[in-house]
Amino acid sequence: MDSDKNITQYDDSVKELVLTRLETLPSGVVISVGSGQEFTKEELIKSVREGSDIGQKIIEIEMSFLQGLKDGVLYGSTSTPN
């Protein structure tokens, strides 16, 4: 995966929140992110702990999800196509 140019650095409390979420992923699940990169749950947890590019991406996804909850995304408030 190409690294993002403007990665936000997240503080430890956010990291902990994401790690807690990742622990709930079922075992045996693989996540494909970016160009051919595939990760198990354990690899993702390690990536978030280490703050690697993929770890940052997983945190970004979690933060986007939390923002989406605030915006009512689970109740159909999706962005309209361009």
Next chain:
Amino acid sequence: MARHLLLTRPEHDYATRYLSAWIEKVFDLANNKGYSIIDLYRERANREEFESVINKRNPCFLVINGHGNDDSVTGHENKPLLTAKVNLSLLQGKITYAISCRSARVLGEEAGRYVNTAYVGYQEDFILLYREEYRTRPIEDKLAELFLNPSNLVVTTLLKGHSVKESVVRAQQEFLRNIQSLLTSKTKSDDSSVLRYLVWDMKNLVLQGDANKTL
């Protein structure tokens, strides 16, 4: 005159194998609707063949499965297939759906500037979750289905004659249906942990260009 649907289906890693297997589900509908399918499968998903069939047979609809980044999408073995400022003009006058990471950002945005052209894709990484045990039989993977059924709806909605905008809306609605079904009380809590990835794909599915274009 026969209308042509061009698909690229590289299969060099598990993610591309999943995309390739799942997009086969649209073949019957395409045939029933009178489309001739040009299937660039595995090694045939390369730039030379891609450019050649577009120039010779002028497909009206391109479905690109593969990896990508802001300004390109790739074919088999991650070799570039379509790149902004290189061969993007191939998309002129067509509808393209790219099931790949981030290509809607720059590549799709530039393609959408052509007259009578539409590009549907993801403006961020396309996330796919699947179960290890189904790697050799992806079509049976119910977890992957949550991601790939909505994606296929872009294609089937267009094949049924609806507009590009409608195809994106229906796909987003299908993502939402899957998300809401995971929220029901019967769902195991570990299954609901995949919600955030479905929301991510739903939010990042966008269209560029002519929203009212149809096949």
